[in-house]
Amino acid sequence: MFYELSQKFFFEAAHTLDRELDAEGSRRIHGHTYQAQVTVRGAPHARSAMILDLGDLNAHINRVRNQLDHHFLDEVPGLGPATLESLCAFIYRELLAMVPNVVRVRVERSATGDRCELVSAACIPTPLKVH
Template structure:
């Protein structure tokens, strides 16, 4: 039996967006901003040579590259994001990390101030 461990790293970004919706429609359609928090988890076996599933420095480097695409941007204009929802932010982060090894097993995006969150579970 192989022991699987999960390690994660969090980051935050401040961004603005608009959103077309039926509830809170007027405020959502105006440009407004939030502080978003994201967490990426990686699951895998312990590398006995390094003592790690993934080097947290490597993971942070990947996450910093994603953060730069989102932080202090108008999310409506971020290429590849689509409609700037929590769901699409999870998918965007996962796609941006598709070249990372091991691959992320979970991506979570939330807004503390509103109590909203979305979790994307990846893999088996």
């Protein structure tokens, strides 16, 4: 039996975005409050009965959060354009090096209702083969 364990975190950040719609406002430096959620999947360890100690997960998340919180996202190495998709991919890549069973990363801006979710290929069911 497998379980999924999630932890949320928040960060505040500024960025610009080169886009066609709302171009003037997007190209100016502006900021958002972001909420991210990281999900790990696995079987509980026999001794601890935990997939991963939430304290350990929180410590890893804080390492990534510190790269984003109160930063100008355009200047974060390895992020690329400061889109929700790029933020999901960045958080996933950074955490995967420390927490190999990360299966999902969600980033949202609840003030605007925008949300993006990266789902690891390990979560996508394989189609059944019909013989």
